[in-house]
Amino acid sequence: MEFELEVLGPRLIAMKCTYRRTLPEPLRLGAASLAWRRIDEEVARLWTIGREPRFRYPEFMRQRRRMVERLDAPARQVWTWVCLYRAAPVLGALLGSVVPDPGATEAEEFEMSRTLAALTARLAVEPSEHASRDLELRDVGRLWVQAWEAALGGSRSGSADTLAYATERVADVFTVLDNAFEGTSLEGLAHAEDIAWFLDARELADRGDGARTQVLDRCRVGVHRSAEFCARPGVRAALRAVSGTSG
Structure with missing residues (x-):
């Protein structure tokens, strides 16, 4: 999976994920979650992902x-x-x-x-x-x-x-x-x-x-x-x- 990040505004980013269609959906979410966590720990704390607070995601x-x-x-x-x-x-x-x-x-x-x-x-x-x-x-x-x-x-x-x-x-x-x-x-x-x-x-x-x-x-x-x-x-x-x- 490949990721592209774009800053949309203050404290607002968009992440685009590109992957093969054969990749099962649970693995897609898992890989994206690992990327979110890397951002959270190494760049800036995240708060919500989509409409959900960060803490509700399994990762x-x-x-x-x-x-x-x-x-x-x-x-x-x-x-x-x-x-x-x-x-x-x-x-x-x-x-x-x-x-x-x-x-x-x-x-x-x-x-x-x-x-x-x-x-x-x-x-x-x-x-x-x-x-x-x-x-x-x-x-x-x-x-x-x-x-x-x-x-x-x-x-x-x-x-x-x-x-x-x-x-x-x-x-x-x-x-x-x-x-x-x-x-x-x-x-x-x-x-x-x-x-x-x-x-x-x-x-x-x-x-x-x-x-x-x-x-x-x-x-x-x-x-x-x-x-x-x-x-x-x-x-x-x-x-x-x-x-x-x-x-």
């Missing part, structure tokens, strides 16, 4: 898992939980509660996790329930529970695949919110999260615990961004309407 799911595999066990824990913390204001909006910012100490982070566990238990949702085929606002609670359960399971087992899955469900939460209220864009929550997890993984792999302060600072910025989004009256009311809470 970029593999990219995420490879980056998690580079992390030692403590770094994997930090990487996963700061991702969930950035989405914590969404959980708070679903339940009409205030979720505190993650603190700088392990004790404060533990307290934050306990708070999220208690709030998650109030969602009347089972993680095994299937979300609708085209994700909608009513799926946000289910996606959160799937992320939470995967984060717990992955933390116990150390599975890079399970931890990566947890953060992909967080990405889905933000994508649903963007689509419901603003549309997917470079200014949205999902795009900000896609930058954050990548930088977190790279810095933790390169500097280990030395990157912790910078990662937590980035997490707090993300928390404030999602909190401001969820504080909008229309957003908070819509999330409460679809929450399905217990207790």
Whole structure:
């Protein structure tokens, strides 16, 4: 397969793929995905490919898992939980509660996790329930529970695949919110999260615990961004309407 790239405008490129007709379709997509990943890693980060966010393509799911595999066990824990913390204001909006910012100490982070566990238990949702085929606002609670359960399971087992899955469900939460209220864009929550997890993984792999302060600072910025989004009256009311809470 041969590739031609053309810059169409700021942050917009077109890729033309030329191949023999006998090449099976799965191999076409696989080869194109490898080319996209090379661009993403070596030239400039991609956001959407066609109409879909980059993170939903299998090659970029593999990219995420490879980056998690580079992390030692403590770094994997930090990487996963700061991702969930950035989405914590969404959980708070679903339940009409205030979720505190993650603190700088392990004790404060533990307290934050306990708070999220208690709030998650109030969602009347089972993680095994299937979300609708085209994700909608009513799926946000289910996606959160799937992320939470995967984060717990992955933390116990150390599975890079399970931890990566947890953060992909967080990405889905933000994508649903963007689509419901603003549309997917470079200014949205999902795009900000896609930058954050990548930088977190790279810095933790390169500097280990030395990157912790910078990662937590980035997490707090993300928390404030999602909190401001969820504080909008229309957003908070819509999330409460679809929450399905217990207790």
